[in-house]
Amino acid sequence: MTKPMVRFENVAKRYGALTVLDNLNLEIARNEKVSIIGPSGSGKTTVLRMLMTLERINGGVIWVDAEPLTHMEKKGQLVPASDRHLRRVRGKIGMVFQHFNLFPHMTALQNCMEAPVSVLGLTKQEAEGRAVDLLNLVGLSDKKNHFPIQLSGGQKQRVAIARALAMRPKVMLFDEVTSALDPELVGEVLNVIRKLGAEHDLTMLMVTHQMGFAKEFSDRVCFFDGGKIVEQGPPEQLFGSPQNARTRQFLNAVLEAG
Numbered sequence: 001m002t003k004p005m006v007r008f009e010n011v012a013k014r015y016g017a018l019t020v021l022d023n024l025n026l027e028i029a030r031n032e033k034v035s036i037i038g039p040s041g042s043g044k045t046t047v048l049r050m051l052m053t054l055e056r057i058n059g060g061v062i063w064v065d066a067e068p069l070t071h072m073e074k075k076g077q078l079v080p081a082s083d084r085h086l087r088r089v090r091g092k093i094g095m096v097f098q099h100f101n102l103f104p105h106m107t108a109l110q111n112c113m114e115a116p117v118s119v120l121g122l123t124k125q126e127a128e129g130r131a132v133d134l135l136n137l138v139g140l141s142d143k144k145n146h147f148p149i150q151l152s153g154g155q156k157q158r159v160a161i162a163r164a165l166a167m168r169p170k171v172m173l174f175d176e177v178t179s180a181l182d183p184e185l186v187g188e189v190l191n192v193i194r195k196l197g198a199e200h201d202l203t204m205l206m207v208t209h210q211m212g213f214a215k216e217f218s219d220r221v222c223f224f225d226g227g228k229i230v231e232q233g234p235p236e237q238l239f240g241s242p243q244n245a246r247t248r249q250f251l252n253a254v255l256e257a258g
């Protein structure tokens with residue numbers, strides 16, 4: 001069997017007395033598209049933040065592409081990762097956030113060029129070629145010299161996707177990327193994600209409140225509650241005939257809210 005692209009092995013995350021991830025076990029196969037759904041505060045974003053190493057975990061091991069991310073191997077033992085190790089393995093992961101997080105003083109093109117030059121050491125010319133191709137991919141070639149303030153929310157989010165892709169990640173994380181958008185702009189961002197999923201070798205993990213998109217796009221949907229996966233399965237199964245009472249309750253509440 002091929003090794004999973006991402007593996008959470010008994011991962012725990014606590015903030016003081018609050019347990020946010022409770023011995024989480026989750027494996028994501030190469031090129032698999034997985035959505036995480038669940039109530040507010042259930043730990044969905046924390047899963048992505050731990051993968052981005054934005055904070056340290058309190059227990060367990062996270063693996064990416066058959067390498068420990070949170071640890072490193074020393075004399076056959078796993079020891080906590082050094083910052084250097086974290087940076088290197090984390091380079092395989094790209095993340096798109098709810099609030100775009102673009103550099104306001106840089107154009108769309110410069111936003112996509114910054115990290116490939118400063119982190120990967122590409123020449124400006126190489127980075128520009130890559131950025132132009134990616135802005136084209138997300139349908140923004142004509143906006144490359146615009147600053148974030150001159151772009152709509154949907155356009156900003158598409159620049160953020162191009163910027164993450166410019167680092168050539170193997171795994172892309174999407175954290176409620178349409179939540180801050182006006183409803184009429186949601187579709188253009190989802191279309192870009194759809195296209196990426198269909199045309200590129202990318203493992204994708206997304207936290208979403210867009211049940212329709214999760215249903216159509218994902219190979220697997222995980223329902224989270226209380227820092228645990230309560231139920232998971234192919235979308236037709238999870239949405240069509242949820243087995244767990246808590247999942248049914250959540251899905252009914254979402255349906256009622258429209």
Ligand SMILES: Nc1ncnc2c1ncn2[C@@H]1O[C@H](COP(=O)(O)OP(=O)(O)OP(=O)(O)O)[C@@H](O)[C@H]1O
Binds near residue numbers: 018038040043047
């Ligand atoms: N830095 C922090 N310090 C203390 N508690 C935190 C911190 N970050 C998150 N939490 C808590 O951890 C829990 C899980 O948060 P998380 O953001 O992962 O939930 P979520 O399922 O993504 O929620 P939402 O759908 O509202 O975004 C929440 O109770 C939150 O208040």
